[in-house]
Amino acid sequence: MRANGLENIASYPHLFKNKRLGLVTAASAVDSSLRSSIEVISSLYDLRALFAPEHGIFSDGGAGSSIETFIDSNTGLPVYSLYKSEGQSLKAEMVGEIDTLIFDIQDLGLRFYTYIATLKNLLVDAASLGIPLIVLDRPNPLGGLIVEGNVLHQDSFSFVGPAALPIRYGLTIGELARYLNTVEQIGCDLAVIRLDAWKRSSYFDELGRPWVMTSPAIPTVFTALLYSGMCLFEGTNISEGRGSSAPFSQIGSPFLEPFSLARLANSLQLPGVGFTPAHFTPSSSKYAGENCMGICAHVLDKRLVRPVETALSLINLIAKQYPDEFSFLPATRQDSTMSFERLAGKNTMAMVLEDLPHLLHSWRVESDRFSKEKERFHLYQ
DSSP: OOOOGGGGGGGOHHHHTTOEEEEEEOTTOBOTTOOBHHHHHHHHSEEEEEEEOTTTTTTOSOTTOOOOOEEOTTTOOEEEESSBTTBOSOOGGGGTTOSEEEEEOOOOSBTTSTHHHHHHHHHHHHHHHTOOEEEEOOOOTTOSSOOBSOOOOGGGOBTTBOSSOOSBOOOOHHHHHHHHHHHTTOOOOEEEEOOSSOOTTOOGGGTTOOOOOSSTTOOSHHHHHHHHHHGGGGGBSSBOSTTSSSTTTEEEETTOOHHHHHHHHHHTOOTTEEEEEEEEOOSSSTTTTSOEEEEEEEESOTTTOOHHHHHHHHHHHHHHHOTTTOOBOOOOSSOSSOHHHHHHOTTOHHHHHHOHHHHHHHHHHHHHHHHHHGGGGOSOO
């Protein structure tokens, strides 16, 4: 069991001693003894305030739900929201008594997981306010070797796509902070406290550490792996399994026929994954309270499976089999971009349906290029 950044902070007293500290964190930020970053840091140094990303510091908020500012009854510290309906930026009044900010959240290594949008905002805001930022590094639970998906263009940037990254970008959160700070020329006074002996080939289940849910719909590390592709179903009228016992593992709707769909999905012979028929009734999100039928994805080989290509292939399959029933979700009044294209990038919907082989090839070229470009930001082999 190797130490993460939180467990190494005692080796860097010059960064913390005699500083009034603010901590951006969530329930997933624990040490190997399952002590929270709040407990660990406050026992050693002067912790003055907490800052909450999407889902809140207890990781109990629903996806997209506004997080409000409050006083934490356990510590008595103020908890400032960085995920409010009126904005996600750090305000000067939040850091009036803060000398240094700390970011410690277990991330998934995925472009549309919004903790990295919060990280980018912090880099920008901390640079503007002249406050140093320390990132306590944690493993990328999906390893650091495989990169998947297209590199997002700037005209598609949003809170679920904050930078020119592929969907699965193969960096730790500390490496990503260095990447963003350098490539986007942010100029934040950034320090990264490293992991001990993490290898890029390692997945989280091989580290001998307990998995703490990073958000309500990511109960296991294998959910996180499938989420890297199946999240794209959020942009369609097919349930991605939110509100069920197996989010992002099972997909379905009232109009799918599960047995024939499972046979067709398996006939695609997608690497590292297999499918069984699924029946479920979501308690929330799409089709809440309705019986849904579809398929459940099973990871057969975590190193072979390519969840992004898997999801795109399934969307293409379902659209062909159910042309009158399947649809992409429309844009909302708050955002003129179609939901799928907020996740996948603009001008992608037609390609998924009409020329999937070309799309997959072009995305592989982009991810391969990024995989080489990111190497200069590696802290680990």
